[in-house]
Every structure is written in structure tokens, then in C-alpha cells.
Amino acid sequence: MMKTDELTGATLDWAVCRAQYPDADMSATHVWIESGDGEDDFLIDETSTDWSQGGPIIEREKIGVTPMTVTVGDDRGKRKWFANHEDKTDFQDGPTALVAAMRCYVASKLGDEVDIPEEIKKC
Secondary structure (H helix, E strand, C coil), X not given: CEEHHHCCHHHHHXXXXXXXXXXXXXXXXXXXXXXXXXXXXXXXXXXXCCHHHHHHHHHHHCEEEEEEECCXXXXXXXXXXXXXXXXXXXXXXXXXXXXXXXXXXXXXXXCCEECCCHHHHCC
16 A cells, blocks of 8 residues: 555556546556447556646646645745645645646545555556
8 A cells, every 4th residue: 555645656647547447457557448349458647747648637626736835844945736626625745736636636536545556666
């Protein structure tokens, strides 16, 4: 299990895909979905680094992102992005707007911890 607020890179992209397709068969890089006329497979999107892939999720899920400077703790003075759903008060943060927003999406669908297969952690 990994904490949602620690997901990044391949683990975050995989978790976003799992949140979107909870019943799909997934590997580290591919998703297989029953389309009705046979199984379709496609690559897992890079939603945490590509706005053309993560942006539609942000719009569809009504996730707000805001840049802030941390004012307390060890990260004091660092700039981070914070994300939350329009109708919820829980926040996720990240080094970029997309990372924060995708963590927020994953948390809303899968919770504060996600079971990430070992093969994805190695990517």
C-alpha cells in the first residue's frame, strides 16, 4: 500500500487509471477493457505530466488547483500546489498542479491509501 499523497510518476498515473477503470485488467503500462466487441487494450496515460490527458479529468471532476507558499514546518517558503473537489473540503498537494489534482482525484475514488503492485513501483 502507498499513501495517496506520496504517489508520483508511474505510480500516480497507474492509480489514476485504476480510479477511472476499477474493473479493468491492468499491467504496469497497459489496460485491457471489455468493449463489448472484444477486449481493447491501451497504454496508461501520463495524466500527472500531460495536460491534454490530466486536464479533462480536472474539468470533469471539478477539481480546483491553487498555488500557495508553505508558511509552516520543514517546507516553509516552498511553493506547492493544492487541489480539492468543488464540493469537498479535503485537500491534496503536490509539486505541480497536475500532480496535486491527480492525487485529489485518486483520493476521492480510491481513498488515502492505494494498493500499488510491486511491478509499477519499479517503473
